Amino acid sequence: MKISDCILFILLFLLMTFPGSSSGQSKELPSDRESIDKGETLFLNNCNVCHAIPVERIGPALSTVTKKRSLTWLLGFIKNSQSMITAGDTHAVFIFRSYNNTVMPSFKKLSDDDIFDILAYIQDASKTGSPKDLHPEVLLSGKYGDAILHGKFLFDQQCAVCHAFDKEVIGPALGSTPKTLPLSWLIPFVHNSQEVIKKGDIYANFISEQYDHYKMPAFTYLSENDIRDIFLYLNAKATGPVHISGSNAALNPDLSPMSKLKVDPGPPRMSFEEGRHYRRYISLNLIQGLFLLGALIHIAFIIALAFIFFRLINK
Ligand code: HEC
Ligand code: HEC
Incomplete structure (x- = not known):
């Protein structure tokens, strides 16, 4: 030879x-009925006090969160969110601050498979959205009433073909988006998402990849204030009627983190360069x-x- x-x-x-x-590459979520049902039971027992899928409660609405974060990030956050916050994970820190530093308990007792089942349930429930009728006329009152009404008008006209606040349509659910991403990121993204993607923003590239590089149209004719109004409206709507009679500040745009994020000059730009958890392919x-x-x-x-x-x- x-x-x-x-x-x-x-x-x-x-x-x-x-x-x-x-x-x-991360593990795929299970999609069989049995896992989803098991996930629902686990969700009801462990998460339901603070979370709903379509609307906000004490924590963010979880609709389409499985597309917005990598599985590695979700596993880490659910098992021990505080350790990620202490370690300085940019995204975890931002969300924690948005929810007035409310501590989500750690769930170290849940196995990886338990969490995958919960996420499979969240993914499945993201398809259907909220069965409840929210009462926008109540939500639209207050100091920001006009801005919210303007936001609703723009949202229905420009975005509703592809987005809902409580479920996935063509793009992700936007309910808790105003509290989980800074306005300083949201405004340029809605203005011209392709440009943000081209500039190499890690999160924009991540979410675009999750939606098979679907090109969300540019909205260059919307002003910064127009875009802010859309998110004020979504924020008010996602908060839902649950909070109407309570003292929960989330209903009142005056007190919600949204109003603290002024469009001009804007909060410091969040550096997603640190978003190492999104680089799931490298890990x-x-x-x-x-x-x-x-x-x-x-x-x-x-x-x-x-x-x-x-x-x-x-x-
Ligand atoms: C005591 C209330 C509480 C419970 C119980 C709770 N959470 Fe949370 N969760 C929060 C809060 C508040 C936040 C916002 C971030 C923060 O404050 O740390 C959050 C954030 C999250 C996020 C991040 C959302 C995003 O947009 O990135 C996920 C995912 C999540 N929770 C999943 C779960 C799951 C799954 C369970 C059950 C196993 C659960 N949570 C139980 C309060 C809770
Ligand atoms: C033709 C469909 C389409 C329209 C219209 C559209 N979007 Fe999108 N949007 C998407 C898709 C798909 C994504 C997923 C990311 C990607 O593909 O770039 C997305 C992503 C987003 C995100 C990122 C959400 C997150 O939490 O990661 C925001 C914010 C957003 N869109 C806001 C808007 C707003 C506001 C409007 C209206 C002014 C709008 N979009 C109109 C399809 C659309």
């Missing part, structure tokens, strides 16, 4: 046996690390075999 044949043979053997190079977890180690040992073993083989045929 010629040496080149031997090398070819070894290469082929390596290719065939190399442990499936899984490129670090090598322990199992993949072990695979890699296995593969290296494998290669070393084959090289040793080849070496012995050559020594033998050269004799």
Whole structure:
């Protein structure tokens, strides 16, 4: 046998046996009924006091959150949100501040699979939205009433073909978006999302990829204040009638984080460069690390075999 044949043979053997190079991609969520039902029960028992899928409660509406964050981020946040906040994860810190530093309890007792089931349920429920009729006429009163009404008009006209506040349409649900992303990001994104994507903004690229690079149209004819009004309206609507009689500040745009975020000069731009959790393709977890180690040992073993083989045929 010629040496080149031997090398070819070894290469082929390596290719065939190399442990499936899984490129670090996150696990897919389960989509079978059983997992979704199990997820619903877990959600009702652990999360329901603070969260609903279509509307806000104490915590954000969770509609389409499975598309807005990577699974790695969601697992980390649900298991121990405070550790991510302390570690300075930009997104976790921003949301925590938006919800007046309300501490979400940690759920270390839930296994990864439990959390995947909960997320499968959230993903499934994001398709249907809110069965409740919210009462916009109540929500539209107050100091920001006119701005909210203006926002509603613009939203219905420009955005409602693709977005709802409580469920996924063509694009993601926007209910809690005003509290989970800063206005300083939202305004340029709505103005011209493709430009923000081209500039390399990590989150914009992440969400665009989640929606198969669907190109949301640019709204360059909307002013900064127009766009702010749309989010004031969505914020008021997502807060829902749950808060009407209570003292919950979220209903009152005066007290909600929205009003603190002035359009001009604007809050400091959130640096998504730190959003390492979105770089899910790079992250090598322990199992993949072990695979890699296995593969290296494998290669070393084959090289040793080849070496012995050559020594033998050269004799
Ligand atoms: C005691 C109230 C409380 C409970 C219980 C709770 N959460 Fe939360 N959750 C919050 C608050 C408040 C926030 C906003 C961030 C913060 O304040 O840390 C939040 C944020 C989140 C986020 C981030 C949303 C985003 O847009 O990124 C996810 C995901 C989440 N919760 C999932 C869950 C799940 C799943 C459960 C149940 C296993 C749960 N939460 C139980 C209060 C709660
Ligand atoms: C033709 C469909 C379409 C229209 C119209 C549209 N969008 Fe979108 N939007 C999308 C899609 C799809 C995405 C997902 C990201 C992507 O593909 O760029 C998205 C993403 C977003 C996001 C990011 C949400 C998040 O939480 O990550 C915001 C904010 C947004 N749109 C706001 C708006 C507003 C405000 C309007 C109206 C002025 C609007 N969009 C009109 C399709 C649309």
